[in-house]
Amino acid sequence: MLVNEKVAIDHGLKADEYKKICDLLKRTPNITELGIFSAMWNEHCSYKSSRLHLKKLPIKGKKVIQGPGENAGVIDIDDGDAIVFKIESHNHPSFIEPYQGAATGVGGIMRDVFTMGARPIANLNSIHFGSPQHKKTKNLLRGVVHGIGGYGNCMGVPTIAGQTSFDSSYNGNILVNTMTLGLVKKNKIFYSKAAGLNKPVIYVGSKTGRDGIHGASMASASFDEKIEEKKPTVQVGDPFTEKLLLEACLELMSGDSIIAIQDMGAAGLTSSSIEMASKGNLGIEINLNKVPCRETKMTPYEIMLSESQERMLIVLENGKEDYAKKIFDKWNLDFAVIGKTTDSKNIELFFNNEQVANIPVNTLVENSPMYDRKWKKSKLPKKNKIKKDVLNKLKIKDILKKILSNHNICSKEWIWQQYDHTVMGDTIQKPGGDSGVVRVHGTDKAVAATVDSSAVYCWAHPLTGGKQVVAESWRNLISVGATPIAITNCLNFGSPENEENMGEFVECVQGIGEASKYLNFPVVSGNVSFYNQTKEIGIKPTPSIGGVGLIKNYKKMITMDLKEINNLVLIIGKTEGHIDQSLFARTILDEKNGPPPEINLFNEKNNGESLLNLIEKDYIKSAHDISLGGLITAISKMCIKGDKGIKLKKPKNLINDIEYLFAEDQGRYLIEVNPQDLKNVSKILDKNSVFHEELGVIIDKEIIINEKTKLTIDELRSYNTNWLKDFMDA
């Protein structure tokens, strides 16, 4: 096939990008080469619109072993142990084919983690769907949940936490973000940097088929009405093979025969071989006839661009081929020496004894396009003036019922019950808490992880929203007694070519950067997903933040269920009554305007660290951060989980009752303490200048909000637990 500008444009490249390719090569690329360029230069692989801004994120810290740029980030959790983790998007494929899209998302992120030598110990996910009334929502939700479960359950890795939301901005573009944590010894981490000349390049895992060709390019484009035609670009997952691949790789890694290893994810053999060569400043020569193929008559173009799953590329020490092959034979996996490292600094491909591609590696990586896209700064919206008499007409009980059963607040048990969350025998906090927690097998340590996003806040004011998501992740870790260490981010946005969407991206990233810098909560890995839009309409900006923290002694882990009658519940952090952009304002008042709650990073840090101090001193019986739905939603969940009630004290501050109960002021937690510890707890909080007040006293099975408003815990529970199940059964 002849290559020209039109063919290049059909590959998703721009005319000037095609010209740049010809200039770099000093000739016209052939079709295989063009395919390789299009795969490496698309948004998904090259980060061409985002690189400039991502550079501003804080990526260093005392506990950071590996920041962005590798298959996943790595943090130190002491005693020679490290946690490898990353979050990634699989949005486009999941909309086209929800089961396989979500399943291969889970498979891909686990591969990123075990490529580095770590055994996956926990999975998380953040999934976002269109409005519940939208005709596709139910099937997409069911398909995605089945896909995530189907893959993760079979792998035997517990899915310990997640987040699900519904918003009409996802009607045509759902989001599926998957995250994995793996455990590795600090001195046994594997990287993707090739080194040494004439080292064998090994292909292991599944055979290469025609599935997923141009998957990464598809993920770098907007959707239109012909989206169904893109089904063949979705990969098909085989978790069984991945389980074998995991065990075989870990077995090979226990020895010392691997120089570099890289999974074949987006853009398959192309990106994996080029990454390894680029990092090692080497060339790679591949004989494509040696690549194990599932289908006959595959062309070099197809072999290089296939996104068949469950495959790895390894650069081995010379002479270790037989030793390695034995391991892969034992696990019934393909093993083939397909090439070698060279000093040419080019990627050279051969097929039927002919050279079919020869491209300098640096043209694909360092010389890939980088754009300083135009972007529009957002203004902080004006505060709404909500009339007191509007609020006074509302009945607290009715609002609480609506809020607890709201699709973005209600219990997601229908979802997480379909995920094996207890396999591996170390899950000590299941989904449904502030963070999932797994023990570090055989030790007293535990690792907490959470994934969060607040698209509404980010949409209202990206800078504040970006900060808020990081702060929420931080709070969710602290609420279970974990010291926050680092985050991974999955940045889901509309088109970077649209100034408003690009502005949302730039300012969310700025917010994430500011908060993570202030909280000493660096970004160690991540992924950008642009073009989450159908025609001209982009999604609400949705950065998902995956936070990881450490609990030194797992017996000190905190859960949110109320523990004991007569204990007191205190609020940490001040309730100012910020109603704009709260769930209350949006669903009860139908008010969509106004600024999101302000983030005060000093208070976040101070309040959080003070709470950790109280937990360390064993004063805290239960804890929960206050977020969506405000104070009353938070305490309701604590009541439901603990099957206990609470009698609220009349608040001292002069704000309206409704503002007090439903405001979404940030930096707040609820904590349960024994009355005899109150003095000591107050003393510590006062000393640290942490604002706190008493919410109420724990009683049996009833929530007494004021003289007129009482609800039983069973009522609260039925509001909270039924919505999703009823929705899916209907």
Next chain:
Amino acid sequence: MKSSVITFPGSNCDRDMDVALKKFGFKNEMVWHNDNELPKSDLIVLPGGFSYGDYLRCGSMASKSKIMQSVINFAKSGGLVMGICNGFQILVEAGLVPGVLLRNKYLEFICKNVFVKSDNKENIYFKNLNKEVLEFHIAHNEGNFFCTPDQLKEIEDNNQIAIYYCNKEGQIEDQYNPNGSLKNIAGIFNKEKNVLGMMPHPERMIDQSLSGEDGSLFFKNLINNIK
């Protein structure tokens, strides 16, 4: 006491079972599916997971793997064989316990704590266990036990039902049946009661910090009974 846990390709509760058996005093050995011989063992365990991906009927491929002939011989000579979850499916496929395991009634994977009633004490697994209602944990997609009326009669006549799904109080009713199993059956014996297949995972209930501790009771009792 010596135990062996068989690892099939796709097993994923093999390590958890190893941890549990060792915790309660077994000297456990892991056995590869492709081996011919079983090590000398007082108990053989077929663990949970997705053997061979369960792409055919669950457990059917594993039931034909090399080691299974030795497991079948061991069981037929009276040796203790316990299959948990996928292990139960393998036992069914190997014909070591009666019945079949269908897809869950609501067609969804279920992972949660359940209560099971064990009032059948005439066997080495539950003898002397003085708690009738145990809190166990299930995590499966195909645990819906089914058999023909004739088989059921035989199973009941021989007292082969090991455990039933029930509520906290031990009531065996439809609403406490998580997967649609016939008669709320959660676990079953062979006629001689040396082979036990059950869907719940006792190995996930061996620590206060996990989902519960009734698995500890089960394993402690089992090793005492074997001694």
